Every structure is written in C-alpha cells, then in structure tokens.
Amino acid sequence: MSNAKTPTTHQAIIAIDQGTTSSRAILFNQHGEQLHSYQQEFTQHFPQSGWVEHDPQDILNTSLIATKTVMEYAQANSIEVLAVGITNQRETTLVWHKETGEPVYNAIVWQDRRTSAFCAENQEYAECITAKTGLLLDPYFSASKIAWILNNVEGARAQADYGELIFGTVDTFLIWHLTAGKVHATDTTNASRTNLFNIHTLDWDSELLEWYDIPAKMLPEVKESADDYGMTSTTALPLNVPIAGVAGDQQAALFGQCCFTPGGFKATYGTGCFALLNTGTEPQKSNHQMLTTVGYTLHGETYYALEGSIFTAGANIQWLRDGIKVIKSASATKALAESLEYDHGVVLVPGFAGLGAPHWEADARAAIYGMSRGTTEAHFARAALEAVCYQTYDLLTAMSADSVSAEAVWVDGGMVGNDWLCQFLADMLQVAVLRPKTMESTALGVMYLAGLQVGWYKDTQSLQQYKVVDKKFTPQLDDTTRSMLLTRWQKAVAATLAFI
Template sequence: MSTTAILALDQGTTGSTALVIASDGRILGRGYSEFRQYFPRSGWVEHDANEIWETTRRVGREALEEARNREPFRVEGLGITNQRETVVLWDRETGEPVHRAIVWQDRRTAGICRELKEAGHEEKVRRRTGLVLDSYFSGTKLTWIFRENPELRRRAEAGELACGTIDSWLIHRLTGGEVHATDPTNASRTLLYDLHEGGWHSDLLGLMELPEGLLPEIRPSSGDFGVCGGEALGVEVPVAGVAGDQQAALYGQGCWEAGLAKNTYGTGAFLLLHTGSDPVPSEHGLLTTVACGPRGERAFALEGSIFIAGAAIQWLRDGLGLLSRADLSEEMARSLDGNDGVYFVPAFVGLGAPHWDPEARGTLVGLSRGSTRAHLVRAALEAMAYGTSDALRAMEADSGVVTSELRVDGGAAANDWLMQFQSGILGLPVRRPALVETTALGAAGLAGLQTGVWETPAEFLAAGGEPRIFQPGMGEADREPLLAGWRRALDAARAFRGDGSA
C-alpha cells in the first residue's frame, strides 16, 4: 500500500521551496531554488512573476521526483504558502503579467500613504483592516500602478485584468487559469479586506481607486481552490490549502486557540498571538490580522515585527569578525555565567513592535575592560529574547489573553541556550517542533485536512513528531533585574537618535 502525502509549495521572498510531506510527517522529497531580485530604483523591489511561477513549478517537480525515487506514494492534495503583500497584475485571457510584481519590501508608495494619512483616512482604515497605512501592504501598490499606467487602469475597468497576491498568481497558473482566488489570511494583508465583514470592502477599494472586479474570490484557507492539471507539475491534484507564510507557520505550530503564540526567529522575528474568533484592536502598535482555527476556519491574531534578530549575530560575524559561524554563538554564550551588565540593542533600522521608534539606533552599553567578544555575542542573543518578551507582553495587554507557552521556529530556534534563556525571561515553556519547516507544514496541514490525509487537527499535529520543551529556569528575582537592565539599554538607544534629536 502506497503512502499518502501532500505537496506543499512555499513561495518566499528570495526563493521557492517544495516539500512532499507524508501522512506520518516524514519529508519524502524536497526542492529549492532562488530567483532574481530587481531593484530598479532606491527603495523599489520587484519580482518577475513568470520567473516565480517557473521556479516554483520546477522545485515542485524536483520534490515529487525525489519522493518517487524514495518509495511509492500518492499525492492527495497541494498546499500553498507565500510571501505576503507582494502583488501581481495579469491579463485574464493570456495569463501573462502586465507589470512586474511589486514586493512587500518596496517603499515607492510612501507618498500615497502620506497623502491618505493627511486626508484623515488612517483611523478608518485601521478600524476596518487592522493595518496601518504603509507601503508594506498591497493596496497602495495597485494604486501606484494604475496612476502611473492609465492604459492598465482602462483595461482593469474593462474587466481585462486580474490581480492578486502570490498565492492567487500560483493558483491561476496551477489551475490553467480556471480559478482566481485567495484565502482570508492573504486578503487581510491588502488594506482592502474588512476584518469584521469578512470580505473586500467597496469603501476601501474606492479609497485605493481600484475597480471591484479586479480582485480574487476569497475562499476558506482549508478548502477548494480548483485542480492542478498534470501539465503544471506532472500530477493532477486538488489545490486544497492556502495561507500567508506567517499564518501558515502559526497553523503548522498548532496555534489554533486564543493564547497560543509562535515566534519565528529569522533575520528579524515575527511574533503572532492567536486571539480567537474575534478581531482584537491594538493599542500598542501591533497589527490585527486573520489567522486559522483548527480546521482552517477564519480566526484572528495579533502580529508584531522585531526588525533585527538573527541579523545581529550576522553583523557580529561578518561586520566585526567576532565569530566565524553563527552556530558558535551558543558555545560562546554558555562560556559566561552571566551577562555582567552588558546589553546590546540592535536597532540598526530603528525599533519595531511594540516601541516603534524609527530613529533609535543600535547601542552597546555596560562595557568594561573585562568585556570580551563572548559578552557581545551573548548580548545579541539576549536581545532576541528581550525583544520577544516586550512584544508578547504588549500582545497580552491588547488582547487580555494570558499566554500559556511560546512555540518557536526559524534558524535561531536551533540555539538551545537561546531557547532556554527565552523560556526564563518569559517565565513560560518554549516549545520547539521536531520539524522546523513549519510554514510549509502549515500549508500541508490545511490541504491534508481538506483531502482526508489527516482526519483531525490533532492527528495532523501528532505527525510532526515530538517537540522539545524548554522549561523556565529562572525565577522572578533573577528575571526582573535582567529586564530592568534591558529597559535602561532601550532608553540609551532612544537617546542616541539617528535624526540627531534628544
């Protein structure tokens, strides 16, 4: 009897990954490839949507081929997870893009956002969408395209064009143009989706100067997104699960109920706290976004971004030469009994959630003649834990939900010393999954529940293997002085501002 499996496509900002995930959680096949980044002007970032499609199709075929060479299996469904906010515009008839994809990192629409703020629209937008008026999100990217290209606006108003985030683009190509759809997690990152009504809102489309027929249909994250034809990946399979990358990771970690949180430690860090079935407005600079319930039904989360996390260790390695490999940071941190009062605030691009100070600057405090490179490396690791603590406490204050544990993934989550310190600083258990590729796993889970690979959410979660749990190893008497030192270091970073002000 052959193994049942899901093909998960994880389309990221710099590359595409494909995993064939068996019903018992094993990875049967894998493919990965990077693709080109375009920077036509300072602050502009673009992708070639056709290259994204070709890259994603290629790695999907590679993963399936590797799996076939390993053992007999049957693909029951396909799940998609993707870089969020990046937007594609294409011709409905030919399926060809009519403009390069504008990437979430792109800042060209800052003037449009400023215009909308000055006109007094930000509070209304925030109330409806849970987001702020920022170039980060999809809506103003489309506004810019149509302002700059009147012919494309004419074609959009005539119904000749379609748009969507990367999930919609991949669905369009996988289904041979039969399906134009997205899911609520991606829709909620566009500035066009009403969190309360659960759909596109005409007032928001009017504000962004967009025709209503341009947008994809919104379907449940675990649901029917059409059928991938054999010409795309060499196998005919239902597209049955879709979620934006951070929400997919939240789902892959089993964070399906209010009070469960995950943190992804990458270059920066993304912290999401599930808040249940109702959207929670933030009073602490966080975003309100759509998440998934146990079976992929619409739920909500608070999201906070910590701008610099693993990038601080990369800077100590590449910029200062204090260590040759990032994984050596664990041994260096363990070589010290304490931090000896040394703190590092890596505010290289300002402070993110919950402080939101763009002019704060990176700061090292507490140095003495006894300070060594190990102190700086340990301080960089500690900063990840302190920043996570700040964001999580803000989330708890916004939501009124008390967190029961933190689930973790991303590169720095492999550092046992950091995970133990994080647990101590939070006073909470920290859970690290056996399979750290939780973004792809989340997309697979949504597709697998829809297609019957897993009968229940609990069965899906069990397939991920046994997690490692880090229990708090410090009490309040140890924790509070460390946090007090961090708060003083934050004050120093804010005092030494990039704009020269006090």
C-alpha cells in the first residue's frame, strides 16, 4: 500500500512505524507533512487459545521493505534523508542469538496471555513490582514472556546463562538488524514497559531480574528517546543514515501531539484506546490502577505519564459490522447516532476482552442494557460510540484524581474522523477535544525525536509551530443531561462487574 505527493523540501526524515498488524514507513518533511508512505501487513499466529505470536522475520522483512521503498522514493526525488526514527508495538518480546541474529522462538505479542497463571500465582510480589516499575504484574508486559521463552524453549536457558542470547522489544530487534548487529539498545519508554526497568533509577532492576530469573547480560543498553542508535548498515538499507529517535507507539503519539507539559493529554482511538497524561518530571503513583510509565527522555530529563487503556474502541464498531451485522460500514455510525435523542436509554458495556483501566477486570464480558422492542441498529451504533466516551471519562477522572487535570484532549486514530464522537467526547469530558490535521501522531512523534537529535529542530518549543488543529470541539451539553448519562453508565458498569 503506497501513497505519495509532490515533495516540498529537499530534506526529510523517515519514521518506521512497526505495528501489531503491519509495518509502515513514512517520509516527513520538516513541517510534519507526509511526502510518501508505504505499508505492508503480515500474518498473525494463534498457536493456542490466548496465545498470540508474530514471525520475527515477518516483522523485519516488512519493516525493511517499507523503509527501502520510501528511501528509494527519496533518492528518486533528490531528497536527502537526514535520519530514521523507530516507533513500535510495545511489550512484544523477542529473544535471539547474539552472533547470528536468529530468533530462538517467535515474537510473543503484547496481547498474549500464556503467562496468566504465573502472574496470578505470584500476586504477593505485585506491590513491589508496581512500586519499582509503575506497572502491574500482568502477562501484558515483557518480563514474564522472556521467562517463558527461557523456561520452555529447549536449550534457551543454558544459552542465555552463557551470554549467547539477547532480548529486545521490537525497537531493539529492528535496531540490531538495521545496524548489522552493532547496536543492542532501547529507549526509556520501551524499557519502562518490560516489568524489569526501575522508573525511579532509570535502570534495569537487579532484584526484578533475579525474581524473574533473567540474566542481566541479555538486556539492551537504555538510551534517551532522542539519541545515537548507530547508522543503518548499507547491507540492510540503501542509505547510511543515523537512527536518531526511538519511542514506544503510545509515548511517540504523546510526543507527536506536542503534550510536552504536565496536563498534556492524548487519546488514540484504534482497535482499543490508549490515553496518556503528561505528569511532569516526577513519577506519579496511581491510586486508581492507572499505569505509571516513562513519557519520554530528552536532554537528560525524563517526563512521566499516567496511562489508561480501553481494550475495545474501534473493535466495538467492528463487532456491530462483522459480528452481529447490524451496520454495513463504520462510517454509518455517525448518521445513526445523530438520529437519536440523549434519552434513548440503551447502554453498551463493551467488555468483549474484559474491562481495562480503572477496573482491570479480565473476566468481565460485554453487556447491553435498556433494550425494548423499539431498539434498532441506531441504538446499537450510538451506544457503542457513547461507551468509548464514557470509558475515556473514567480514565481522565482517575488520572486527574491521581495527578493533574488535563488542559485539553488531543485525539487521533481512525475513530476520531467521526465528528459526532468527538463532540460527545467533549461533552462528557468537559474539556476541549482537539483533532490535529496530521493524524499520524505516532510516526510524527518519533520523527520529531529524530529531528531533535540531528539538529533539524532546536527544541520542543519549536515543534509547536507545526501543530495544526483540524477541528476543535468544545463542551455544549447541559449538566443535567450529562449527569443523567454518566449515572446510567456507572450503573451499567456496576451491573456488569456484579455479573462476573
């Protein structure tokens, strides 16, 4: 999949965006405009119920093909590529041979739940893990996945003890291969998602490594988000350029949305929703089951964030379209939602994959309340959209109680092309919802980081001038109606949790 437009500059930076279902490369000019992009999907593997894997070669090959395609476009149009940035699906875990680069096992994807029993059996350590890492003891994160590989792949434990195997999240795996094995490194944002990184000392934690039984020699060097990650090897890519910016996808989106000060809040609405709130230069402990994570590290200073996740957002709409087939297309939901009044009475609690923050209830299941003989596809569509906004309200309320209030909400992702959704979101959150002109916030963020490293940009303040708002949505709903809707939502959630 490729698209292009006439270049407006003779210099550019390539952002590699390695995602869960596809790998993309985007060529950006200094104004953050896309000059060219290429995307390639790859196969998902589900060897057992709850297991999700990727072939590491698929991750590498699709990333290389996308990047080479974009680099060739740059060369053909006399555009100088100044640097490469990498953003990636987080927590996905790879272990490979230090000398050959050969993986010992498939990549275990962030969605994989094979270590659920291990995590459940060891919850007495959860408080210590949260205190050090800001995370929960959960299969979602990398550490239990590494331990599973070492304990279940024949010979892996012995090879790791001998120093023959190394670990990395997807960014590290790509950096290692792009530099022909010269650089084994990650950044603070990706390190902070492993359950092995102490977010207070900003280093791998020896106590956690011992507890998970993971040799320290397996781990990559931890660098800043804008830093020197080596040069691309001419054998891997046609241009010998610096890899200069690295960040996990959600933190890259936070940076791409220019949320550089405490109170900066972004929400990305894809299959699920990830919301991050910049809390400043000190990690904030959550009392509401939010995750505390590194937002980014720049010029020796680390900014932290609180993170909340909604497991299904766009997936709610996919279920309406593909599962129960009450709508023909996602775009139809806007008109259907607009056809109803606020008191339509139907509530969807989308626990299709459990409920995320602030509940973290894996055993919850979806439920619909308030149906009658008059319920139609419009009620389903509106309830599905409303649920996303209610859940975002729950996240933002919890984060505000833990730390600082959001000054506005920057949104991105496929769902926010729907004006009705954005307006309802503003009405529920009672803050302005800002939709940027450039929606590729994840790739844009890592491009900005690479640009700062190579001197294309002076500082974060200089990036603000490139921020263009496509549309601003301000709260309009009266307090009585809003309160009624939120009360109804909270009752529905309580009933759903009680049903478990």
